[in-house]
Amino acid sequence: MRAHGLSLLAIAHRLGVTINYAGVMSEIAAGWPRLDPINQSEIAEKFDIPMQHICLSLVKLIRRADSISRQETGRISLDTLAKVVEAREVYRDLPCLGTEFKPFRVVNSVFELPGICSEIGDLLIRTSDLN
Known part of the structure; x- marks a missing residue:
């Protein structure tokens, strides 16, 4: 299935067609195997996919305890890297109390995404994926 999806993205990108990202x-x-958040960012950048479609991956990146490795920094654009680093710093400095949607709001703000990372209903279903 992944190969099919990647082929569809490549064709849509080449033809300049918008699809159901x-x-x-x-x-x-x-x-x-599961793609890590950096892999998903690479795909989004390669095929000009709007970042709101990888919001969950961005949230995982800002919430994870491990820093961004040197190898990972070479796999994404400087713009995306700068935004991930900024979002991680903002998220780290937030008070611990409050709602679980703070990381989504941070990603939304730093990456300037429409809404709270697109469809909040979709994200609510997958919040268990964050851990």
């Missing part, structure tokens, strides 16, 4: 990215992310 959310559905295709879900299909790609659901494949095995």
Whole structure:
């Protein structure tokens, strides 16, 4: 399924056609082995996919305890890297009390995404994926 999704993205990108990015990215992310958030960022950048379609991956990046490795920094653009670092700093400095949606709001703000990382209903279902 992942190969099908990647092929669809490549064709749509080449032809300049807009497709259901959310559905295709879900299909790609659901494949095995699981793609890490950096892989999903690479795909989004390569095929000009709006970042709101990889919001969950961005949230995972800002919430994870491990720092961004040197190898990972070479796999994403400087713009995306700068935004991830900024979002990690903002998230780290937030008070611990409050809602679980703070990381989504941080990503939304730093990456200037529409809404709270697109469809909040979709994200609510997958909050268990964050850990």
